Amino acid sequence: MTASDRTRARHLARRPRRDAERTARAILDAALVEFSDHGPAGARIDAIAERSGSSKPMIYSYFGDKEGLYAAALREAYLQIRAGERELDLVSLAPRQAIGALVDFTLEHYRSRPWFIRMLNSENLRGGATIRTIADTGEIQSSLIDELDEILRRGAADGTFRSGIRPVELYITIASLFYFPISNAHTLQAVFGYEVDDAGLERRRRDVHRMVLGFLAPDACAPR
Amino acid sequence: MTASDRTRARHLARRPRRDAERTARAILDAALVEFSDHGPAGARIDAIAERSGSSKPMIYSYFGDKEGLYAAALREAYLQIRAGERELDLVSLAPRQAIGALVDFTLEHYRSRPWFIRMLNSENLRGGATIRTIADTGEIQSSLIDELDEILRRGAADGTFRSGIRPVELYITIASLFYFPISNAHTLQAVFGYEVDDAGLERRRRDVHRMVLGFLAPDACAPR
Amino acid sequence: MTASDRTRARHLARRPRRDAERTARAILDAALVEFSDHGPAGARIDAIAERSGSSKPMIYSYFGDKEGLYAAALREAYLQIRAGERELDLVSLAPRQAIGALVDFTLEHYRSRPWFIRMLNSENLRGGATIRTIADTGEIQSSLIDELDEILRRGAADGTFRSGIRPVELYITIASLFYFPISNAHTLQAVFGYEVDDAGLERRRRDVHRMVLGFLAPDACAPR
Amino acid sequence: MTASDRTRARHLARRPRRDAERTARAILDAALVEFSDHGPAGARIDAIAERSGSSKPMIYSYFGDKEGLYAAALREAYLQIRAGERELDLVSLAPRQAIGALVDFTLEHYRSRPWFIRMLNSENLRGGATIRTIADTGEIQSSLIDELDEILRRGAADGTFRSGIRPVELYITIASLFYFPISNAHTLQAVFGYEVDDAGLERRRRDVHRMVLGFLAPDACAPR
DNA sequence: TATGAATGAGTATTCATTCAT
DNA sequence: AATGAATGAATACTCATTCAT
Numbered sequence: 001m002t003a004s005d006r007t008r009a010r011h012l013a014r015r016p017r018r019d020a021e022r023t024a025r026a027i028l029d030a031a032l033v034e035f036s037d038h039g040p041a042g043a044r045i046d047a048i049a050e051r052s053g054s055s056k057p058m059i060y061s062y063f064g065d066k067e068g069l070y071a072a073a074l075r076e077a078y079l080q081i082r083a084g085e086r087e088l089d090l091v092s093l094a095p096r097q098a099i100g101a102l103v104d105f106t107l108e109h110y111r112s113r114p115w116f117i118r119m120l121n122s123e124n125l126r127g128g129a130t131i132r133t134i135a136d137t138g139e140i141q142s143s144l145i146d147e148l149d150e151i152l153r154r155g156a157a158d159g160t161f162r163s164g165i166r167p168v169e170l171y172i173t174i175a176s177l178f179y180f181p182i183s184n185a186h187t188l189q190a191v192f193g194y195e196v197d198d199a200g201l202e203r204r205r206r207d208v209h210r211m212v213l214g215f216l217a218p219d220a221c222a223p224r
Numbered sequence: 225m226t227a228s229d230r231t232r233a234r235h236l237a238r239r240p241r242r243d244a245e246r247t248a249r250a251i252l253d254a255a256l257v258e259f260s261d262h263g264p265a266g267a268r269i270d271a272i273a274e275r276s277g278s279s280k281p282m283i284y285s286y287f288g289d290k291e292g293l294y295a296a297a298l299r300e301a302y303l304q305i306r307a308g309e310r311e312l313d314l315v316s317l318a319p320r321q322a323i324g325a326l327v328d329f330t331l332e333h334y335r336s337r338p339w340f341i342r343m344l345n346s347e348n349l350r351g352g353a354t355i356r357t358i359a360d361t362g363e364i365q366s367s368l369i370d371e372l373d374e375i376l377r378r379g380a381a382d383g384t385f386r387s388g389i390r391p392v393e394l395y396i397t398i399a400s401l402f403y404f405p406i407s408n409a410h411t412l413q414a415v416f417g418y419e420v421d422d423a424g425l426e427r428r429r430r431d432v433h434r435m436v437l438g439f440l441a442p443d444a445c446a447p448r
Numbered sequence: 449m450t451a452s453d454r455t456r457a458r459h460l461a462r463r464p465r466r467d468a469e470r471t472a473r474a475i476l477d478a479a480l481v482e483f484s485d486h487g488p489a490g491a492r493i494d495a496i497a498e499r500s501g502s503s504k505p506m507i508y509s510y511f512g513d514k515e516g517l518y519a520a521a522l523r524e525a526y527l528q529i530r531a532g533e534r535e536l537d538l539v540s541l542a543p544r545q546a547i548g549a550l551v552d553f554t555l556e557h558y559r560s561r562p563w564f565i566r567m568l569n570s571e572n573l574r575g576g577a578t579i580r581t582i583a584d585t586g587e588i589q590s591s592l593i594d595e596l597d598e599i600l601r602r603g604a605a606d607g608t609f610r611s612g613i614r615p616v617e618l619y620i621t622i623a624s625l626f627y628f629p630i631s632n633a634h635t636l637q638a639v640f641g642y643e644v645d646d647a648g649l650e651r652r653r654r655d656v657h658r659m660v661l662g663f664l665a666p667d668a669c670a671p672r
Numbered sequence: 673m674t675a676s677d678r679t680r681a682r683h684l685a686r687r688p689r690r691d692a693e694r695t696a697r698a699i700l701d702a703a704l705v706e707f708s709d710h711g712p713a714g715a716r717i718d719a720i721a722e723r724s725g726s727s728k729p730m731i732y733s734y735f736g737d738k739e740g741l742y743a744a745a746l747r748e749a750y751l752q753i754r755a756g757e758r759e760l761d762l763v764s765l766a767p768r769q770a771i772g773a774l775v776d777f778t779l780e781h782y783r784s785r786p787w788f789i790r791m792l793n794s795e796n797l798r799g800g801a802t803i804r805t806i807a808d809t810g811e812i813q814s815s816l817i818d819e820l821d822e823i824l825r826r827g828a829a830d831g832t833f834r835s836g837i838r839p840v841e842l843y844i845t846i847a848s849l850f851y852f853p854i855s856n857a858h859t860l861q862a863v864f865g866y867e868v869d870d871a872g873l874e875r876r877r878r879d880v881h882r883m884v885l886g887f888l889a890p891d892a893c894a895p896r
Numbered sequence: 897t898a899t900g901a902a903t904g905a906g907t908a909t910t911c912a913t914t915c916a917t
Numbered sequence: 918a919a920t921g922a923a924t925g926a927a928t929a930c931t932c933a934t935t936c937a938t
Contacts, residue, residue: 020901039349042265045929055903060930077413120411121345125263127412135414143290145416168418169431176404181396184403186352187344190359191302192369194392207393207439215431244918269912279920290912447897468897482724487797489714493933503899514933526863537933568859569793573711576858583862593864616866617879620853627856628848634800635792638807639750640817642840655841655887662886692922717908727924732909 024062026052031063031073036115039122040070071130077119078140084109090147095155096213099170102148103212107178107205117183145171152216161216173215177208247288250276255287255297260339263346264294286352295354301343308333314371319379320437323394326372327436330428331402341407369395374439385440397439401432472510474500479511479521484563487570488518519578525567532557538595543603544661547618550596551660555626555653565631593619600664609664623661625656627644696734698724700862703735703745711794712742722842743802749791750812756781762819767827768885774820775884779850779877789855817843824888833888845887849880 030052034043045066049056063069088105090098110117123131134140146166155161181188181204185196194200254276258267269290273280287293312329314322334341347355358364372391379385405412405428409420418424459535478500482491493514497504511517536553542667558565571579582588596615603609631637631653642648704723721728733740739820760777762770774775782789795803805810820839827833853860853876857868866872 023901033231039263039265041263044927046927056930057903057932058901060318061901064388066929118349120408121349122263125342125345125349126410128414131411131414140415159275166414169428172405172412172418173401173431173435176400176402177397179404179408180400184344184405185347186348187355188396190352191357191364191366192392192395194396203409207397211397211435211439215435247918268910281915281920282918284913285918471857471897487711487713488795489711492931502839502934505899506897507857508934509897524786566797568856569797572856572858573790573793573797574858576862579859579862588863590863616864617876619862619864620866621849621883623880624848624850625845626848629844631855632792632796632851634798635803636844638800639812639814640840640843642844652841655845659845659883659887663883695922728909729911729924730922733922738908 020062023052023054023058027059027062027069028072028076031069032076032115032119035070035073035122036077040066040126043070045069067130071134074119074130075125075134075137075140077113077116079106080113081109081116082139082142085142085144090144091150093151095151095158095160098151099212099216100209102144102171103174103208104205107201107208110178110182111201113202117179121183155216159218162218162223165216170212170216174208176211177211178204242309244286247276247278247282251278251283251286251293252296254298255293256300256339256343259294259297259346260301260342263342264290264350267294269293291354295358298343298347298354299358299361299364300336301340304337305333305340306363306366309366309368314368315374317375319384320374322375323436323440324433326395328367328429328434330378330398331425331432334402334406335425339404345407379440383442386442389440394436395438398432398436401435402428449560458529466511467620471500471502471506475502475507475510475517476520476524479517479568480524480563483521483568483570484525486516487566488574491518493517515578519582522567522571522578523582523585523588525561525564529557529564530587530590533590533592538592539598541599543599543606543608546599547660547664548657550592550619551622551656552653555623555649555656558626558630559649565627569631603664605665610666613664618660622656622660625659626652686895692734695724695726695730699726699731699734699741700744700748703741704748704787704791707742707745707794708749708790712798715742717741730790739802743806746791746802747806747809747812749785752785753781753788754811754814757814757816759783762816763822765823767823767830770823771884771888772881774816774843775846775880776877778846779873779880782850782854783873789851793855811862819829827888834890837888842884846880846884849883850876887891 007043015163027048030048031043034048034051038044043066045056047060048069049059052059059069063072084105088101090102093101112164131140145167148170152163152167152170156163156165178201181194181196181201188194235267244414246355251272254272255267258272258275267290269280269283272293273283276283283293308329312325317325342438355364369391374388376385376391376394380387380389387418402425405418405420405425412420458593475496478496479491482496482499486492491514493504493507496517497507507517511520529659532553536549538550541549579588593615596618600609600611600613600615600618604611604613629642629644629649636642636644682705692765699720702720703715706720706723710716715738717728717731720741721731731741735744754779760773764772765773800837800867803812817839820842824833824835824837824842828837850873853866853868853873860868
């Protein structure tokens with residue numbers, strides 16, 4: 001294989017060995033794993049360099065410093081969940097279906113992106129210093145609360161839901177019910193022998209549906 | 225040499241035994257704060273030595289190494305919540321009252337011991353390596369699940385609750401609903417503008433009562 | 449291919465030769481500033497590339513390595529003072545006027561080329577490794593000493609100066625008297641509150657005239 | 673040799689292996705050499721650790737960081753010259769003798785403490801950032817200017833000196849005349865073939881005496 | 897000729913841990 | 918029991934230099 005062959009081949013595959021975007025992406029993916037596995041203090045730049053197949057100077061060139069890379073990884077975690085939320089297109093669904101879809105999506109996202117919960121835990125342990133500096137960008141802000149607001153109104157109007165529910169509280173409730181058992185799987189296993197496996201999460205999914213819809217149900221049926 | 229002789233001797237020698245206990249206790253308290261503030265990776269032995277008013281060699285002499293100190297701090301966090309649970313004496317209450325008391329206690333404990341949630345988060349981020357090594361001691365195991373089991377049975381028997389509720393699931397549900405908003409206060413504030421203050425937690429407390437009791441209520445009233 | 453052909457060709461190709469010269473010149477100017485500002489150890493190739501509007505590979509292509517660029521910058525500093533000295537044309541002046549002109553020139557050069565003193569300081573801190581490798585070229589050697597020699601002879605012959613003055617000592621004396629206060633302006637300001645400003649240097653210029661001419665004056669007038 | 677023998681021996685020699693003061697002093701001495709040899713940018717903490725027989729963590733523990741160590745070394749250079757100045761006890765001498773003693777001391781100090789000139793050069797190349805932060809301490813401020821002032825007054829009163837001489841200018845003049853040839857020995861050697869050796873400096877010492885006293889002499893003898 | 901991308905070899909700094917008293 | 922002094926082993930970050938285009 002001659003040099004010009006290699007050049008052509010690379011061209012065809014659109015994978016030049018020197019590609020800033022590709023390199024930065026590889027670093028970011030590696031950072032997401034490393035930071036979520038070890039937290040900002042425990043994460044090692046060396047490990048990220050190796051895992052990404054790039055090098056430390058590239059990391060510093062693209063992301064400034066460890067804090068900058070951590071901020072990028074945290075932002076990425078939020079971008080992913082925001083993208084998932086957008087795909088849901090909740091407002092096109094009937095109220096009860098919309099709530100159900102959000103419940104299912106929340107569980108599915110937490111399960112399939114293990115770094116999401118871990119990044120959030122780390123960031124909160126840090127006191128939220130970083131999220132505050134990046135939260136003002138529209139990419140991180142969620143439109144979900146507005147959508148939930150509309151859904152709750154529609155549900156209240158047609159008698160499906162009781163009124164007076166604050167959408168952000170509803171969102172937090174749904175998140176809470178899945179977040180804790182997944183986030184705390186290890187301590188729950190060790191202390192209570194509670195195994196967080198697929199079957200258990202499926203049972204929990206049904207319980208959460210029941211609990212959330214029960215919570216939203218008109219007062220007639222609420223406990224005194 | 226009699227016991228009282230020893231006591232007097234200790235007094236003369238500035239009671240070394242009691243000083244040792246006091247020193248170890250001071251170190252443990254400082255460790256709990258430092259570890260919960262910065263996590264196991266971010267915590268600094270120097271900081272603990274200074275905060276405890278003791279010295280680094282003392283720490284190593286009493287606790288072996290950083291991991292040993294961390295394990296002791298984690299154990300301490302569990303001892304505290306177990307002591308609180310015991311004081312509740314749930315089994316002496318009527319079923320609905322018992323559940324209500326557990327809900328209130330859970331919120332109150334999370335609020336008044338900020339290190340509890342932080343230690344659990346850190347430990348789960350670490351993969352639970354440490355809790356697995358200390359969870360087999362009775363001090364950490366909770367009798368709460370057994371008590372809840374009895375309460376749920378009594379409630380089912382007298383028609384207050386539906387049957388088929390697993391006590392550990394109930395416990396996790398209650399924990400979840402308070403754990404997440406407190407643990408994630410910083411990100412919730414930054415991303416949703418949701419302020420986790422006393423008023424908000426009080427509202428949430430009432431919602432959790434409603435939700436949990438609704439969840440336990442006999443099927444007649446459950447949402448379809 | 450004739451010379452004019454080449455010229456035309458260069459024009460068509462956006463005159464590469466002249467651009468190359470211009471690029472090298474821009475790099476050299478930037479290097480002079482960067483090296484004199486930060487010394488050979490503190491100077492950054494990145495900074496020189498940016499300041500010159502060129503790029504790092506260009507620097508390496510034209511100057512070999514950092515040491516080569518430093519040598520070129522040091523040489524440039526000497527070329528500038530040699531050019532100034534030549535313009536003086538001391539030998540065409542009367543002895544006292546010649547000395548006076550050299551005094552004035554020395555001060556003026558030090559003031560207007562701040563990098564000159566800084567480059568010399570850096571090079572001497574390095575032990576003169578580089579100047580020794582380039583000092584043998586005629587461009588750096590000064591003809592000033594020979595000229596001073598002739599002037600001193602003429603002055604001694606006509607009774608203006610005493611004899612026995614070594615021209616290099618005279619040169620060093622004049623340089624010394626301006627070099628130190630300008631080179632050490634910062635420490636003098638901080639430690640003695642001595643401000644090296646235009647007025648002060650003008651006063652000093654007159655003192656140096658007096659001192660140097662006094663030093664050269666026939667013994668009759670020398671202090672006992 | 674038993675352990676207790678070693679303990680006793682150490683006691684007698686007053687050289688405990690763990691002696692903060694001794695360690696800090698060794699580090700400072702090593703730093704003075706390293707910083708004066710390579711400047712703040714070129715100096716290596718590793719080299720200082722090795723040369724001092726101590727270790728990097730000790731350096732950081734005692735001096736904070738590289739900048740702190742550099743500041744301490746710079747301060748030390750000034751402390752040494754101030755101590756020398758105090759020993760001179762200039763005010764106890766007759767005016768001409770006092771000036772002569774200062775001239776001799778200045779040369780001698782520059783020659784015997786090669787790091788002094790080098791530290792000052794480095795600091796001025798840096799823009800004096802550090803000296804400004806430490807110059808306000810009395811240890812660095814010199815009382816020499818005040819003493820010179822008194823000497824010049826006495827000399828003017830008894831007709832030895834002309835009046836109107838500013839003491840700081842006199843001080844700078846003396847310093848200048850020795851500083852430059854020693855500071856710039858390498859470039860002077862390379863460019864002018866001027867060798868700065870003992871004989872040359874001795875000649876120069878006599879010239880400086882003549883020049884300075886000539887400069888101070890009453891106007892009768894000054895050049896027009 | 898020109899340059900954005902890439903890296904090997906450092907360099908300052910930190911920190912858990914141990915020594916000597 | 919107690920502590921100030923000491924250090925080996927990292928770890929974040931930099932920079933002169935080169936590659937690939």
